[in-house]
Amino acid sequence: xxxxxxxxxxxxxxxxxxxxxxxxxxxxxxxxxxxxxxxxxxxxxxxxxxxxxxxxxxxxxxxxxxxxxxxxxxxxxxxxxxxxxxxxxxxxxxxxxxxxxxxxxxxxxxxxxxxxxxxxxxxxxxxxxxxxxxxxxxxxxxxxxxxxxxxxxxxxxxxxxxxxxxxxxxxxxxxxxxxxxxxxxxxxxxxxxxxxxxxx
Amino acid sequence: xxxxxxxxxxxxxxxxxxxxxxxxxxxxxxxxxxxxxxxxxxxxxxxxxxxxxxxxxxxxxxxxxxxxxxxxxxxxxxxxxxxxxxxxxxxxxxxxxxxxxxxxxxxxxxxxxxxxxxxxxxxxxxxxxxxxxxxxxxxxxxxxxxxxxxxxxxxxxxxxxxxxxxxxxxxxxxxxxxxxxxxxxxxxxxxxxxxxxxxx
Numbered sequence: 001x002x003x004x005x006x007x008x009x010x011x012x013x014x015x016x017x018x019x020x021x022x023x024x025x026x027x028x029x030x031x032x033x034x035x036x037x038x039x040x041x042x043x044x045x046x047x048x049x050x051x052x053x054x055x056x057x058x059x060x061x062x063x064x065x066x067x068x069x070x071x072x073x074x075x076x077x078x079x080x081x082x083x084x085x086x087x088x089x090x091x092x093x094x095x096x097x098x099x100x101x102x103x104x105x106x107x108x109x110x111x112x113x114x115x116x117x118x119x120x121x122x123x124x125x126x127x128x129x130x131x132x133x134x135x136x137x138x139x140x141x142x143x144x145x146x147x148x149x150x151x152x153x154x155x156x157x158x159x160x161x162x163x164x165x166x167x168x169x170x171x172x173x174x175x176x177x178x179x180x181x182x183x184x185x186x187x188x189x190x191x192x193x194x195x196x197x198x199x200x
Numbered sequence: 201x202x203x204x205x206x207x208x209x210x211x212x213x214x215x216x217x218x219x220x221x222x223x224x225x226x227x228x229x230x231x232x233x234x235x236x237x238x239x240x241x242x243x244x245x246x247x248x249x250x251x252x253x254x255x256x257x258x259x260x261x262x263x264x265x266x267x268x269x270x271x272x273x274x275x276x277x278x279x280x281x282x283x284x285x286x287x288x289x290x291x292x293x294x295x296x297x298x299x300x301x302x303x304x305x306x307x308x309x310x311x312x313x314x315x316x317x318x319x320x321x322x323x324x325x326x327x328x329x330x331x332x333x334x335x336x337x338x339x340x341x342x343x344x345x346x347x348x349x350x351x352x353x354x355x356x357x358x359x360x361x362x363x364x365x366x367x368x369x370x371x372x373x374x375x376x377x378x379x380x381x382x383x384x385x386x387x388x389x390x391x392x393x394x395x396x397x398x399x400x
Contacts (some may be wrong), residue, residue, distance in 0.1 A: 002216055064378075065380075072387065187269075
């Protein structure tokens with residue numbers, strides 16, 4: 001089964017929207033999602049980009065755009081009180097759970113905790129509660145995300161994303177085609193369908 | 201008749217795409233387009249934004265995105281050899297022609313000359329040819345765009361756009377709703393339709 005690589009950052013509202021819209025899209029066309037947690041911090045330090053929601057009038061605009069997008073697509077969304085989210089522990093958690101049956105549920109639960117319920121999942125205590133809510137062992141989970149190996153792995157994943165061309169999130173790869181931005185999901189779908197319609 | 205204010209910059213490929221897609225959208229729903237030429241230069245100097253197509257990997261990505269967008273929407277497009285376009289004289293021309301029956305044709309002709317035919321409409325000679333191709337008097341047109349009043353007017357229009365919240369192009373206003381980016385046209389259409397469906 002072919003797949004779409006979905007590079008996401010928990011602190012990005014548009015990545016949150018994609019996390020809600022991409023799985024249905026991929027189900028519809030019979031393609032797998034590979035969930036790829038990364039951190040935008042190290043990437044933005046290289047490009048000089050600023051975190052969107054705190055970026056002056058572009059940020060104010062994005063907040064309005066997010067509210068409209070959520071409303072129009074029926075996605076639950078409430079603007080959090082604090083930006084940006086310290087997403088490091090949550091991203092490590094998504095790596096720790098690779099291969100675990102609850103992994104996708106974890107990603108959705110973290111996104112929801114922050115972008116709907118306004119909970120600060122940057123705090124280990126809160127993140128532990130989210131994990132426990134999925135039936136995971138809170139202590140085991142919180143210990144696992146502090147392991148040096150996991151910390152190193154997230155750096156490597158972010159580095160690999162950078163090497164591949166990623167400069168923001170959400171970013172999607174289908175084969176060699178990179179698409180950036182939640183609003184490129186229709187284009188992603190069309191690219192995949194056109195690729196499949198081509199004679200082998 | 202209600203209207204959409206369309207703030208455009210000839211140097212922006214996404215503004216070009218919108219210039220091709222917005223009129224049909226507005227015809228469909230019976231709303232007028234108000235064409236608003238501005239310059240992004242003075243706006244970017246304030247926000248610190250960089251011209252898109254020359255902005256490192258974001259620029260390289262945008263070039264790819266533009267080619268895909270054009271292909272998928274059947275819009276003629278050829279990446280120009282030189283970026284960014286010196287759009288000042290062309291923008292002044294769009295102001296000079298306000299109220300003229302050929303004004304919209306001029307905007308389309310300038311966009312096409314640069315984004316399809318790769319002609320440097322930053323040069324008065326080339327711009328004069330574009331104007332002449334529409335039946336305008338080349339000498340009169342080139343003299344008009346050099347008038348102090350027109351130069352001042354473009355500064356004021358750009359300043360007014362900034363005051364209204366514009367930080368990039370294309371930007372659309374429907375009543376107090378600001379939308380930024382060619383990819384927000386479907387949202388614009390939906391906002392207008394929802395607004396009209398509301399009881400007065």
